[in-house]
Amino acid sequence: MDKQTVTIYDVAREAQVSMATVSRVVNGNTNVKPSTRAKVLEVIKRLDYRPNAVARGLASKKTTTVGVLLPDITNNFFNSLALGIDDIASMYKYNIILDNADNKKESQVLSNILAKQVDGVIYMGHQLSDSVREEINRTNTPFVLAGLNDTKNEIPSVNIDYTQAFYEVVIGLLEQGYQHIGFLAAKPYFTNNTDRYNGYVKALEEAGKSVDQDLLFETADSRFKNGEEIASHIKDSKADALVVVGDELAVKVTNFMVDNGVKVPEEFAIVTSNNTALTEIVRPSLTSIEPPLYDIGAVSMRILTKLMHKEEDVENHVTLPHKFVLRDSTKH
Amino acid sequence: MDKQTVTIYDVAREAQVSMATVSRVVNGNTNVKPSTRAKVLEVIKRLDYRPNAVARGLASKKTTTVGVLLPDITNNFFNSLALGIDDIASMYKYNIILDNADNKKESQVLSNILAKQVDGVIYMGHQLSDSVREEINRTNTPFVLAGLNDTKNEIPSVNIDYTQAFYEVVIGLLEQGYQHIGFLAAKPYFTNNTDRYNGYVKALEEAGKSVDQDLLFETADSRFKNGEEIASHIKDSKADALVVVGDELAVKVTNFMVDNGVKVPEEFAIVTSNNTALTEIVRPSLTSIEPPLYDIGAVSMRILTKLMHKEEDVENHVTLPHKFVLRDSTKH
DNA sequence: CTGTTAGCGCCTTCAA
DNA sequence: TTGAAGGCGCTAACAG
Numbered sequence: 080m081d082k083q084t085v086t087i088y089d090v091a092r093e094a095q096v097s098m099a100t101v102s103r104v105v106n107g108n109t110n111v112k113p114s115t116r117a118k119v120l121e122v123i124k125r126l127d128y129r130p131n132a133v134a135r136g137l138a139s140k141k142t143t144t145v146g147v148l149l150p151d152i153t154n155n156f157f158n159s160l161a162l163g164i165d166d167i168a169s170m171y172k173y174n175i176i177l178d179n180a181d182n183k184k185e186s187q188v189l190s191n192i193l194a195k196q197v198d199g200v201i202y203m204g205h206q207l208s209d210s211v212r213e214e215i216n217r218t219n220t221p222f223v224l225a226g227l228n229d230t231k232n233e234i235p236s237v238n239i240d241y242t243q244a245f246y247e248v249v250i251g252l253l254e255q256g257y258q259h260i261g262f263l264a265a266k267p268y269f270t271n272n273t274d275r276y277n278g279y280v281k282a283l284e285e286a287g288k289s290v291d292q293d294l295l296f297e298t299a300d301s302r303f304k305n306g307e308e309i310a311s312h313i314k315d316s317k318a319d320a321l322v323v324v325g326d327e328l329a330v331k332v333t334n335f336m337v338d339n340g341v342k343v344p345e346e347f348a349i350v351t352s353n354n355t356a357l358t359e360i361v362r363p364s365l366t367s368i369e370p371p372l373y374d375i376g377a378v379s380m381r382i383l384t385k386l387m388h389k390e391e392d393v394e395n396h397v398t399l400p401h402k403f404v405l406r407d408s409t410k411h
Numbered sequence: 412m413d414k415q416t417v418t419i420y421d422v423a424r425e426a427q428v429s430m431a432t433v434s435r436v437v438n439g440n441t442n443v444k445p446s447t448r449a450k451v452l453e454v455i456k457r458l459d460y461r462p463n464a465v466a467r468g469l470a471s472k473k474t475t476t477v478g479v480l481l482p483d484i485t486n487n488f489f490n491s492l493a494l495g496i497d498d499i500a501s502m503y504k505y506n507i508i509l510d511n512a513d514n515k516k517e518s519q520v521l522s523n524i525l526a527k528q529v530d531g532v533i534y535m536g537h538q539l540s541d542s543v544r545e546e547i548n549r550t551n552t553p554f555v556l557a558g559l560n561d562t563k564n565e566i567p568s569v570n571i572d573y574t575q576a577f578y579e580v581v582i583g584l585l586e587q588g589y590q591h592i593g594f595l596a597a598k599p600y601f602t603n604n605t606d607r608y609n610g611y612v613k614a615l616e617e618a619g620k621s622v623d624q625d626l627l628f629e630t631a632d633s634r635f636k637n638g639e640e641i642a643s644h645i646k647d648s649k650a651d652a653l654v655v656v657g658d659e660l661a662v663k664v665t666n667f668m669v670d671n672g673v674k675v676p677e678e679f680a681i682v683t684s685n686n687t688a689l690t691e692i693v694r695p696s697l698t699s700i701e702p703p704l705y706d707i708g709a710v711s712m713r714i715l716t717k718l719m720h721k722e723e724d725v726e727n728h729v730t731l732p733h734k735f736v737l738r739d740s741t742k743h
Numbered sequence: 744c745t746g747t748t749a750g751c752g753c754c755t756t757c758a759a
Numbered sequence: 760t761t762g763a764a765g766g767c768g769c770t771a772a773c774a775g
Contacts, residue, residue, distance in 0.1 A: 086768055097746045102770065110744055127549070132527045133474060134768030136465045137751045144508070144527070152497065153490045162485050165511045174527060176476070177509035179497045188501075195464045195476070195506060217459070330692050337694070360662050360692050362669070418752055429762045434754060444760060466752030469767045 085126045094122040105130055136196060144174045145383060146192035146200040150181045155326070155355040156372065157203055160225050163376025164201055171384045173198070186210040193218055199383045201225050201376075205269040207234075221386035225379035226372075228270050232396065235386070237379045239370045239401040241271050245278030247403070248322050248350050248368060253286050255410050257320035257348055259294055261313060263332070264324035266297035272324055275352070279322060294318055298328065306331025314339060320348040320409075326357045326367070333361050333408060349408040363407030370401050417458045426454040437462055468528060476506045477715060478524035478532040482513045487658070487687040488704065489535055492557050495708025496533055503716045505530070518542040525550055531715045533557050533708075537601040539566075553718035557711035558704075560602050564728065567718070569711045571702045571733040573603050577610030579735070580654050580682050580700060585618050587742050589652035589680055591626055593645060595664070596656035598629035604656055607684070611654060626650055630660065638663025646671060652680040652741075658689045658699070665693050665740060681740040695739030702733050 087105075091098040096115060103111050104119045111119075122128070136142040147164060149157045161177075168175050176197060180188045185204075189211060192200065199221045202211070207229060215222050215234060224236035252260050262279045264272045280290055293316060298309050310332045313321060323329035329351035333343060341347050343363050351358060351367045358365040378397055385393045405411050419437075423430040428447055435443050436451045443451075454460070468474040479496060481489045493509075500507050508529060512520045517536075521543060524532065531553045534543070539561060547554050547566060556568035584592050594611045596604045612622055625648060630641050642664040645653060655661035661683035665675060673679050675695050683690060683699045690697040710729055717725045737743050 088768080098769080099746060099748095099771085100744085103745085106770085112744055115744080129522060129526050131469075131768050133465055133468045134751090135770075137463075137469050137753090138768075138770040140751075140770095142465060147509075151494075152484070153487065153494050155485065158485045158490055162483075162511065165484065165509070169511075174524070175509050177479075177497070177507050179494065179501075190461060192506070194461050327688070334692065334694065356659070357689075357692060360666065360689060362666065362694055420752080430753080431755080431762060432760085435761090438754080442760060447760080463752050466767090467754075469769090470752075470754040472754095472767075 085128045087128075087130070090119065090122050090126060090128050093126060094119045140196075142196050142198055143172055144176055144195070144197050145380075145387075146176045146178065146189075146195070146197040147203075148178050148180045148185070148188065148192070148200065149203040150179070150205065152177070152179050155357070156226070156353050159355065159372035160203055160376035160379070163373040163378075164225065164380045165376075166373075167377045167380035167384070171380075173384070180204070186214050189214045193220060199223070199387045201379050201383060203227060205271070207270070221383060223379045223383045223386070226271075226370075226375050228274065229396075230270055235382055235393070235395045235397075237375050237382065237397045237399065238271075239375070239399050241274035242278035242281070244352075244368045244370070244401050245275040245322060246282045247278075249279050249282035250285070251403075251411075252320045252322070252348060252350065252409070253282065255348070259291070259316075259318045259320065261294040261296055261316065261318035261321040263296040263298070263309070263313070263321055263328060265299065265328075275324055296321075307335065310335035314341060319346065321350070323349065323351045326351045326353045326355045326365070329365055329367075330357050330361045333363070333365065337362070344407065344409045348410065351408075354404055358404070358406065366406045366409040366411075367404050368401055369404050371399050374399055417460050419460075419462070422451065422454050422458060422460050425458060426451045472528075474528050474530055475504055476508055476527070476529050477712075477719075478508045478510065478521075478527070478529040479535075480510050480512045480517070480520065480524070480532065481535040482511070482537065484509070484511050487689070488558070488685050491687065491704035492535055492708035492711070495705040495710075496557065496712045497708075498705075499709045499712035499716070503712075505712075505716070512536070518546050521546045525552060531555070531719045533711050533715060535559060537603070539602070553715060555711045555715045555718070558603075558702075558707050560606065561728075562602055567714055567725070567727045567729075569707050569714065569729045569731065570603075571707070571731050573606035574610035574613070576684075576700045576702070576733050577607040577654060578614045579610075581611050581614035582617075583735075583743075584652045584654070584680060584682065584741070585614065587680070591623070591648075591650045591652065593626040593628055593648065593650035593653040595628040595630070595641065595645070595653055595660060597631065597660075607656055628653075639667065642667035646673060651678065653682070655681065655683045658683050658685045658687045658697070661697055661699075662689050662693050665695070665697065669694070676739065676741050680742065683740075686736055690736070690738065693740075698738045698741040698743075699736050700733055701736050703731050706731055 087098045087101050090101045101119055104116050152158055178188050201223050203225045222234050224234055228238050229236050296309055296313055306328050333349055336343055336347055351365045354367040354369040358367045419430045419433050422433045433451055436448050484490055510520050533555050535557045554566050556566055560570050561568050628641055628645055638660050665681055668675055668679055683697045686699040686701040690699045
């Protein structure tokens with residue numbers, strides 16, 4: 080009738096031991112005589128006993144559950160991170176409470192997840208709002224930001240060097256002879272995009288060029304659907320190369336260019352930022368920065384486990400190395 | 412120091428009422444004098460009290476948490492369903508414990524999730540193994556299969572009519588004059604693929620054609636990466652049209668054809684099955700069956716809420732209508 | 744090596 | 760409308 084029918088008491092009675100002993104064998108405590116352990120295990124199996132994790136959580140103050148917040152589970156950037164998180168989580172026997180915080184009041188979602196007594200939280204998103212930061216500071220539950228820099232450097236985070244990556248991309252484009260390199264990203268620039276923009280600027284300045292406002296393109300949302308109009312603007316501009324934040328956006332621009340007779344990469348080069356599967360699907364395929372998405376998630380979770388186990392000297396701000404994948408949207 | 416510092420006792424003391432009263436206002440029980448309710452609420456706010464969901468779960472035997480199992484969170488088919496599930500879940504105030512069951516022993520994962528006392532479970536996957544079915548039957552926790560038919564019709568599920576959809580696709584291709592229509596799917600055929608295959612066969616038979624073994628193509632895995640070799644086989648076969656299970660696979664075949672000079676759709680037509688974003692990214696864009704992925708997830712979760720609330724007469728096997736999106740990979 | 748005994752924080756009768 | 764009291768199932772000292 081109920082979810083849980085057989086309890087630790089039932090096992091204890093049936094095995095003719097105390098519940099403490101049953102608890103010990105369930106928790107792998109070694110101070111149990113092998114013969115009684117065997118007896119208990121037999122009864123557990125026979126009765127199909129399954130320890131109630133909720134009761135366990137209440138008594139031990141540990142739930143072996145971590146909260147994971149992300150803006151959009153269908154976004155390849157975020158779900159790639161999530162995969163890494165999930166793998167490491169299950170390796171360490173943690174469950175994940177997933178919250179697609181898109182459109183919901185994040186601090187509300189966070190409060191709710193904290194009420195569930197998660198042992199830790201991984202936060203993914205475009206930026207860290209003040210209300211969320213406040214929640215984080217108010218609780219003792221460990222937090223890690225995955226793929227998002229903390230502008231105040233208070234909260235542990237795992238990232239690549241977005242500035243450096245974009246700097247390198249632009250330098251490369253310059254070397255290939257492109258003259259008017261545009262920058263396309265969603266506005267307003269959130270944390271990571273500010274970093275990327277800085278890398279773009281730095282490269283231009285080193286090359287003795289100044290930033291041309293006419294080469295700064297923006298969209299309100301980096302999702303695929305919103306790329307059509309901006310692509311048209313870009314085509315009509317003097318840009319002969321473009322670095323893009325968001326593969327979906329980059330794909331949209333690429334298709335628009337090709338569909339409208341622009342030769343890529345001869346007349347127009349495109350470099351994108353996340354190296355998701357889309358980059359290999361478009362024609363021409365897209366040259367891209369290759370951030371180790373899975374690893375960012377995995378490392379974030381690994382750090383969280385250390386934090387949850389109260390280990391000392393946990394690395395707080397990890398910068399993972401990135402690579403580049405040269406494909407057909409650039410000359411090289 | 413601890414996760415949870417302020418408890419219901421603290422609030423009771425501070426508000427000078429009993430904890431029972433605090434519990435009542437927290438749970439929206441109406442039998443509380445407005446003035447004392449106000450007082451309690453004030454204290455709750457002032458103390459930043461947050462009810463401990465674990466304790467609540469233990470006492471009430473409800474966790475307002477549901478388990479969601481899927482094989483791969485980076486797969487667009489599954490994460491689209493997950494988005495629908497998540498939206499409805501948060502609408503009904505449920506949290507989701509997400510388990511990427513890929514490569515792990517599913518029944519183990521399931522047992523683990525059941526130990527967390529979830530109020531219900533949504534299962535997604537390619538098939539329902541016997542061990543999982545056994546687990547499901549052994550527990551009283553409600554289950555719903557999302558995007559997966561139960562071959563034994565025991566467990567509630569939400570799907571489209573895969574057989575009918577493929578039947579219609581093949582009929583359409585036949586009408587357009589294609590003579591040798593191939594069928595490409597991962598082998599062995601799991602539940603849904605068997606349905607799809609049946610639709611393919613049914614259409615051919617109605618047209619007086621028999622199934623040609625040389626037109627049955629297979630891969631071990633429907634993911635994008637494994638499509639190269641099979642695409643080459645298909646190109647060398649007599650097929651002049653192809654229905655594909657899995658958009659990633661379809662994209663791979665399309666790119667291979669185009670890259671190798673085959674004219675799509677003039678010489679070769681392709682129809683895919685899930686209408687994920689990829690279909691609009693390839694050139695030519697892909698004609699596709701349009702299953703309401705988000706809705707399948709949403710309806711599954713809606714049904715699960717009814718089951719969890721022990722409502723009567725809950726619809727058990729829902730078949731949602733599908734559509735078709737005609738794009739450039741077919742003549743029409 | 745094993746049992747006894749308090750709680751963990753909250754819900755929920757049952758009385759008042 | 761409110762309070763007292765007994766669990767929910769398990770962990771974790773503390774004895775023995």
